[in-house]
Amino acid sequence: MSAIIEIKHYSWRYLSQQNFALEDISLEIEEGSFVGIIGPNGSGKTTLALSIDGLIPGHYHGVKKGELYILGKEVEQYETGLLQQTVGMVFSDPESQFTSMTVEDELVFGMENLGLSIPEIRERLEWVTDLVDLGPLLMKPPYEVSGGQKQRVALAAVLAMMPRIMILDEPTSMLDPISRKRVFDVLGKLRADQRNTIIVIEHSLENLVPLTDHMVMLHNGTLLREAETHAFFEDMNTLLEHDAFPPDVMTFTHKLMEAGLYKGPLPLTVEEASRQLHQWLPAVKTSTPSEAEGHQHD
């Protein structure tokens, strides 16, 4: 695999601001990988997303240093509008991306701009309507549906364009837990089927973490930590010091490890944690703690 996104010593300062929003970021993202970006508000996550989408520097005034390559080509070398065919972005505020009078038109708009044939548009419309479960909403104005439905429409509109790289900026912030899970299920399917490169910015890590290959943490505009997902959470103290709160089951297992009670991999899901606990706890009960330490889950 080769890097589809290469970021080299990249910095950006908005013209209206004193400080750099991003400072000396170097990062490579492999084609087909699923990357989670976390960090407190104001750490530069959205600025990074806008930079990968080419909206920075295209639509914003500011000072840029370093380079950012998509498919081997610097973003500024792309003709206006061409980069966005490769990189699709779902904004955290879905209304900011709506332009049409009905949900259906909203979904079709992007595909028309790509110059797709009518049968192709129809096919993708059906696929995406089904995948994101928007059937009953197609004829409604996108600004009249509920906040959670708006987020699904925004996601579907970008999905329909099948960009090689998709960036989602807090795609589920307005959704209830089950709808949130449904969106992540959709992302999980895409990860398995399409081999898109998917980058998700999220505060809520429970659903995100199990899907990711890689995690990136930004803090005050700098790259604080970047690693393969399991390795990323090994240094949990650094994360906690910077106000990133890992999913409950990881925090729980980490505390057991710190107390010297458990050795083994960090679980990514409740199911994994439950399996580990079912193997580990009965073993500890019937043996001395030192024997139990060596007990690993398979």
Next chain:
Amino acid sequence: MTEQPFLQVRDLNYSYPDGTQALRGINLTFGLGEMVAFIGQNGSGKTTLSKCLNGLFKPTSGDVIVDGLNTKSTSIVQMVRRVGYVFQNPDHQLFNNNCWDEIAYGPRNIQLPEDDVRERVEEAAHIVGLHESYFTEHPFFLPKGLRQRVAIASILALRPKVIIVDEPTTGQDSKQSIEIMDFLQKLNQELGHTIIIITHDMPIVADYAERVVAIGLGQVIDDGPTAEVFSQPENLARTFIEPRQITQLAHACHDLGFKRGTLKVQEMIDQVNALTA
């Protein structure tokens, strides 16, 4: 207790003008000083119920009685002094050109004399920790956390006993969420306000709420102390809600001796220690 609860909801039904029935047969009572979370799927009726509680919506049938006043026959001016509602998006609520006018809007609207208005604004700003240097600032140029504080201050200035906060942590990072919730907890514990939060954030519910009202399809599915409600995932599933991960883990490991309705990571660790001792 023979005393009447501060807020009573009796057989409340509410239908929107287009005929959509949003609430069906709701019965609830709230005392003073409670810390409550309303949970439920998007569209379940949480926000509609909240708007009935502060009299913004009048029941289609049934009654909402606040402080002895029936919302059907009480003016909004009287209601806003009793039940305040903070919008999910503070930008839907903030419309003045500076923070002072924003916070003063409510007290002026209920026609308090300007001296009282000043006192109320200063008090509310002090409670939310809004420094006076912000008074002349335009609320729109403040970060969201501060905009939310201005929004809460503008409600506090009316000194309502009950404050409903719609999605207080949406769009906030973990640290900001804790700050907002600690602040609401302070209003509850130190000043005795009843706080009702509407939220999808189950860790926040587990950490802060003492009572949970689960709403599904316009009905109350469950109502009780937080640990009790979370110990029955079957009920919660009907509201399309899952408890936080640690509660799910305790549930999945109930056969090992873990307590259903475990709410916090530390509680789980304590149980491990007890089980391995």
